[in-house]
Amino acid sequence: MSRAENSRTEKAPARARQYWLMKSEPDEASIDTLAKEGALPWTGVRNYQARNFMRDVMRIGDGVLFYHSSCPEPGIAGLAEVCSQPYPDPTQFDPKSHYYDAASKPDEPRWQLVDVKYVRKSALIPLAELRAHEELAxxxxxxxxxxxxxxxxxxxxxxxITTRLMG
DNA sequence: GCCAACGTTGGC
DNA sequence: GCCAACGTTGGC
Known part of the structure; x- marks a missing residue:
């Protein structure tokens, strides 16, 4: 097939890869947890704006800066990638879960998530360093x-971040 | 533990 | 729809 033919028959290209920063408390799930598991469902988001990003905007293959929050050394700890379509967060229906939401009905789930897979760990880029770079202002x-x-x-x-601040 | 900043809830 | 009260986030 010629190059021109090929370009005509290809399906419409997916939209350009987009990028995200996702916060996780390392006590719950750190970059090492993700490395060990390979991939994790991003459970526990209970904020509508964050949910809407996962449900409506994220696409498989999008890049993720994995950020450690609420911990002694907050900062970017590595890279990950969106690896699933959105689907209902199972923890919202689990009465034993910290993230249980009694108001969410299984036939009309309120909270959606995506799976995120490990790409690589990096040396921690502390919050203070992020703030120090004009390029990231x-x-x-x-x-x-x-x-x-x-x-x-x-x-x-x-x-x-990935070329200048990571090795 | 403190507290600024923000989102959500619920009375009106 | 307003807005005060409350709960949560998250750095310090």
Whole structure:
């Protein structure tokens, strides 16, 4: 098949890869947990904006900065990748789960998640270092008062972090 | 443990 | 729809 033919018959290209920063408390799931498991369902998100990112915007193959939060050394600990379509978070229906949501009905689940797979661990990039780089001044996660556990990352921010701040 | 900042809830 | 009260996040 010629190059031109091939380009005509290819299905419409998926949208360009997008990038995210996802916070996890290492006590619950660290980059080492992810490395060991290979992939994890991103359970426990109970914020509508973060849910909407997973449910409506994320695509398989999107890049993820894996961030350790609420711990002695907050910062980016490695890279991961979105590896599933969105589906209902099972913990919302489990009365024993910390994330149980009695108001969510199985036929109309309120919380959706994606699976995230391990790519690689990096030397920790501390929050203070992220703040020190002019190139990252507009990162959503660094905005004053930000509490969102999932935030978009621009291609330029991704490139800077993965090529300049990671080995 | 403190506390700023923010999201959610619920009375009105 | 307003908004005060409350709960949570998350760095320090």
């Amino acid at each position: 507009d990162m959503v996660v660094l905005r004053r008062g930000n509490r969102l556990s999932i935030t978009p990352v621009t291609p330029a921010e991704w490139r800077f």
